[in-house]
Amino acid sequence: MECYYFGTFNPVHKGHIQTAYEVLEKFNFDKIIFVPSNQPPHKKNFIDISHRINMLKLLENEKIKVSDIETTLKTPSYSFQTIEKLKKGEEKLNFIIGYDAFIQIKTWKNPEYIRKNLHFIVLQRRGEEKSEIEKLKDEGYDFVIAENISFVDVSSTQIRENVKSGLSIDNLVDEKVKRYIKENELYRN
Numbered sequence: 001m002e003c004y005y006f007g008t009f010n011p012v013h014k015g016h017i018q019t020a021y022e023v024l025e026k027f028n029f030d031k032i033i034f035v036p037s038n039q040p041p042h043k044k045n046f047i048d049i050s051h052r053i054n055m056l057k058l059l060e061n062e063k064i065k066v067s068d069i070e071t072t073l074k075t076p077s078y079s080f081q082t083i084e085k086l087k088k089g090e091e092k093l094n095f096i097i098g099y100d101a102f103i104q105i106k107t108w109k110n111p112e113y114i115r116k117n118l119h120f121i122v123l124q125r126r127g128e129e130k131s132e133i134e135k136l137k138d139e140g141y142d143f144v145i146a147e148n149i150s151f152v153d154v155s156s157t158q159i160r161e162n163v164k165s166g167l168s169i170d171n172l173v174d175e176k177v178k179r180y181i182k183e184n185e186l187y188r189n
Helices: 014-027 049-057 079-086 111-117 130-138 156-165 175-183
Strands: 002-007 031-036 064-066 093-098 118-123 142-146
Touching: 002 014, 002 079, 014 031, 014 064, 014 093, 014 118, 014 142, 031 049, 049 064, 049 175, 079 093, 079 111, 111 118, 130 142
Parallel strands: 002 031, 002 093, 031 064, 093 118, 118 142
Antiparallel strands: none
């Protein structure tokens, strides 16, 4: 059984990877498939998807895989379009999502399709109220809250700012990702 992890991964960091492994273990998935967004409509200032895919591929193994499916879709990239391409048969796709994104799920493009075709693994940080998202169950959203998943306090924004300012990104990204960023002179502008 597989689970999808969508995001910009601009760049992928240790928090993304730790979350993937903890979700794998907690929910007994065979693998987590990272799906980097090509051109998300709600975000700006991200590097080309080829670099983001390459960084993720540096971390691939039997449990962590990377999909380049969004490179084949029209931009901007909407999650429902990607889900349509990934979906096989009637089974819902397992989909990792942060609490803050899930609370906004009805504002996504084609939320009805998303509701019918996804089983959400919702990542909850300390202090976020379950009651806010429990209302979505009444509206037919299929989800489980991933409790006791470690929260690594790192953000891709912080990493980009550190690189631009010449500060260290040690302990924020995998060594292979750090080397890739340096060799390709990413995030310097």
